[in-house]
C-alpha cells in the first residue's frame with residue numbers, strides 16, 4: 001500500500017458522518033440516527049497545520065467538531081464489514097468546522113449544508129498515522145481544547161456506528177477511493193470559536209495538533 005502521508009494533497013473527497021455520538025446528537029436537539037447520516041466536504045476545505053482557520057463571511061457562530069479520520073487506502077465498493085481493514089491505509093484527526101448559524105438556517109429551509117460545512121479551511125487536518133501504529137481505532141480518545149480549556153474528550157468506542165459499519169454502508173452507494181478521508185462524527189462539547197482563538201486537538205498519547213482562528 002502506498003504512503004499516504006500526503007493524503008491532503010491527493011485531492012480526494014471527505015465523507016463525513018453526522019450525529020454519530022449520542023451525546024452530541026442530543027446537545028443539538030437532534031434524534032439518535034437509526035442509520036448513518038452522511039454528508040460531504042469538498043477538497044477546498046482541507047487546511048494543514050501552520051495555516052489559519054478563516055471564518056466564512058457573515059458567520060456569527062462557528063463551531064469546532066473534533067473527529068477521528070479514516071484514510072482510505074484502496075478502492076472500495078460494496079465492502080463487507082469483515083473486510084473493512086483491507087481498505088484502510090491509516091488514520092488522522094480533524095476538525096469538522098461548522099458554521100452553525102448557516103446550518104441552522106439551512107435546516108429550517110430544508111436546504112443543503114454545503115456552505116455551513118464546506119467553506120475554505122473548514123477541515124483542519126493533522127498528520128497521517130499509518131494503520132500499523134493503531135491496533136484498535138475504536139479504543140482511542142479524542143480531545144479538543146479551546147484556548148487551553150477542555151471542551152471535548154471522548155473515547156471512540158462511543159460511536160453509534162463503528163468503522164466497519166460506516167465503510168460497508170457508504171460503499172453500497174459511493175465508491176471510496178485511495179486518499180479519501182472518512183470523518184466519523186464528533187462527540188459532545190462543540191462550542192463557538194472566535195477570531196484569535198487557539199484550537200488544540202488530537203488523539204490522546206498518539207497525535208496532537210494546533211490551529212489558530214484568524
Ligand SMILES: O=C(O)/C=C/C(=O)CC(=O)C(=O)O
Nearest residue numbers: 017018019020028030185186
Ligand atoms: O443536525 C445538526 O444539527 C448538526 C449535525 C452535524 O453538524 C453533524 C456532524 O457533523 C457531527 O455529528 O459530527
Ligand SMILES: [Mg+2]
Nearest residue numbers: 065096185186
Ligand atoms: Mg461533524
